[in-house]
Amino acid sequence: MIVEEEAQKRILDSIHLPGHVAWPDIDIQSSLKWWHKAVLYQVYLRSFADANDDGVGDIAGLISRLPYIKELGVDAVWISPWYASPMLDGGYDVRDYVDTDPLFGSLEDVQDLIDASHQLGLRVVLDFVANHCSSQHPWFQSALSSPEGSREREWFYFKDGQGEGGDEPPNDWKSIFGGPAWTRTLNHDDTPGQWFFHLFDSSQPDLNWKNEEVLVQFDEILRYWFNRGVDGCRLDAVSAIGKDDDYRDMGFAPDHLYRPDIWGPVPFYDAEGVHDVLRRWRRVAREYPTEKFLVGEVVVRDVDRLARYLRRDELQSTLSFDLSKIVWNADAFRQMINTLHGACFEGHSWMTWTLSSHDEKRTVSRYSQDGPAEGVLGDVTPTGHGRARAAYLLALALPGSACIYQGEELGLWEVMDIHEDRLQDPIYFRTGKQELGRDGCRVPLPWEKEGPTLGFSARHETWLPQPQSWADVSVATQLNDASSTLHFFRSVLAWRSTIFNNDEWAITWEPSPTGVLVLRRGPDFRCVVNFSGEPFCVGDDEEVLASSSPLTHERVVDVNNGAWLRARRFAAHQRL
């Protein structure tokens, strides 16, 4: 097996770590699992909190802020990759799967993080990046230095080029990040060699998931982190590991950007083999006393394809990215929610509702405009803030888990004016600077009202610049304002943890005026979101548990707002 000895030793050592033993098994009480209604908080490590003052967030910074996450009222943290990495795609280019990048800290720091989270009652979800590694990973380096057709090259997709001298790529396939999906290698004597496939950046060669050695190696990597106490994995770009042995041209134009959610079937994405791999990982997840959680980043072209990932022996959940791509419109939301919920299998798989991530434009910015959910974004408006809160009321009222990306609880907006010298996202460069990329949603968090980095770091410059206007929305500012978005999230999450019964599966939409969504869960709870142009009046017999902004005359949900309501008889009964 081609794997460096050091890494292999770390994997073996992990068997003796006590991690998973320490966690109480809540499953004894019920057949329901912790993820069936958990709220995950997504930490983008580089931008969360910086303890060593180098301008980049790190593990120690995250540990120091765990109480903040706990007080928010969430159940788990999903943390973006901490692996050793050249950081050409923010850590999604992994050089060593069983070590931590010094930029973030040490393996001991990661263990402290896992333990400290557990002590606070927070589960830890690892970002598991299996479709590709870094081109600097010893596996790929070893493949490069091995001859064509060698066992080492079988770990990846190496192909001869077309045309005279093999100068043209093997076919016309395109990368999701822009440009061709093939990059040519150099032979030992500096002559041009074979080409390798990369769905993302050229620094991220795709691994060959039909290779038994790759399969076995990643089983061990999973166990390594589970043995350290990690409670689950978010499976990065998981649909991409399914590939067919079919290298025909797809008819892509030279400037084409491959979009898996839009394009029809292609041989290099979402092929049948992915499901064998998922079943295999699920078996590993079940080896533990408390089953580990597998939630997929599944981006596929339709709901039938999605449902295949949620079968009872595959993933327990997927993130609902489609929800973050739709416009502010009642029918669009209702249809998308029904569709995604319909892909789940009652009692076996659930959706993890999410409106935002480190890959999406910030919610407040998306809803500040009425046009398409993607593309050029204008100024942030009070309407955008109201809609974002209302959308979270809806997402957090749905059966299943939910995920909140860091900073959403502060109502942060997309930073659109980062100077081009500071932009880092490979998408910006691979699209010839046509696409701004994802840096605008990855700007370091504002913790304090003052100081050059608003409390993110003692250093005078953060890895991406923060807007000074974020002083007004910093954690410290919002903690002192009972009407802030932060207090809104805290209160909504506190209600969520008490009012929903785990086993409520059905989504019921009540009849309502056009443009108003009324979601009922159980006999007493309703969530109203007003997408229409008219105010919507709620009944006298309901108390308002939470609302995106105070209800006019305590009964009127204004346009672009939402509320959680509970029948008064329930409240009276509870008081007795």
Ligand code: NOJ
């Ligand atoms: C999805 C991740 O969320 C994204 O940030 C990353 O660039 C790609 N996968 C490639 O790993």
